[in-house]
Amino acid sequence: MTEHLPARLGLSQQFDCSYLPDRQEQLLVILDPSCYCPDKFEQLLALGFRRSGDQIYRPHCPICNACNSVRVLAQQFTPSKSQKRKLNKAKKVFTVSYSEYERAEYYPLYCKYITQRHQDGSMFPPDQSQYESFLFCQWLPVTFIELRDDDKLVAVAVTDCMHNAISAIYTFFDPDYEHYSIGSIMIMEQIQFAKQQAKQFVYLGYQIDECNKMKYKTQFLPAQKHIGDEWLAI
Template identity: 70%
Template sequence: MTEHFPAKIGLSQQFPCSYLPDKQEQLLVILDHSYFTAKRFEALLELGFRRSGDQIYRPHCPACQACQSVRVLAQHFKPSASQQRKLKKARQTFQFVVSHKERPEYYTLYEKYICLRHQDGTMYPPNRVQYESFLFCHWLPVTFLEIWHEQKLVAVAVTDTMPNALSAIYTFFDPDYESYSLGTLMIMAQLDFAKQHKKDYVYLGYQIDACKKMRYKTQFLPAERLVNEQWLNI
């Protein structure tokens, strides 16, 4: 890691954790706008930061270290037997598409996904302002990986593009197609996109072992996890 922490960093107040109900959450927030570029943001990803909208943040919880960044070594990724079966089934049914601009269908799909899958989460009830402020960014190229069933959009993976890496921001999909493991398919689509464009890593966000819905990230190997400021093999 060659990038140092910026001089201008904010510290949020503590608030209830979104993932562990008995914990309090606190964030470091980048305030130095010179870091709002693809190259410098990529260096911050190596330090465990993430993006939400235009904001760059990292958990900084005084009594908890549960959130650990995970990145997959894209050029060496090999799907497991189970992942290969899912991919083969999907390729017989769906079309995988790459887009570099938002489509009108996205918000409708996002709204359905949040309402049916995440009524207990902080993003419910969904609204367009929250959707745009969470997913989109004014200073970074965003790529949208899509899955279509004939003329119907069934999944979107919002993906940040840096010189040597991708960062998976959020995936939403049609719950009617849940049996196809669309979340897994979209990560594999991001890894395939990274391979094609010679990116070294796909950052998947934070692995939280104590939270069931946040434990899936270590299923994509080979990968590394950020522990005590060092990237260790999983």
């Protein structure tokens, strides 16, 4: 399974799109159990798939193709002048650490983030079972990249790890620190983590040009966008 989709696939029902309010969303879901391992998931990432919890999916909408997977070429990434300023500002305040296990302090931070930043989204109000089923995975190694102000947890980037790539699943942070551009900082920390681990790609999920909230993903260069069956330079 290097160029073709697995034989066992499912198609979800249509539902309201979370990003484009005038659209309907539908998902192509992997049903083949043999695909649920790091090596085959990495091949599926290269075909535009992603995971949510334990499930692997890809948008397969009937009249829309606005979602395009984006990946950063980690080893060639160089921060822009603006990104360097953000990094230098953050280095004066924060420290970065890594964990292979969830910590009890994550969920309260997640709740604060969702409650203050995403009251209009599908994850509000925050719920423990939804949090666990969305972020964690039983068949794939997950690294939690932590940002701290002294001992205070400020941000967590949930990051999947494969042989040649990492995938940015979700970042949540303390809204009190929003002026530090925490979202951008955590993506650059994921890129730095990929460099340290000699990974080629950092998958950032789906870019939706028509959604202002998603445009930030093309600011980390060099990068590629998955259009049709090809990865094209951004």
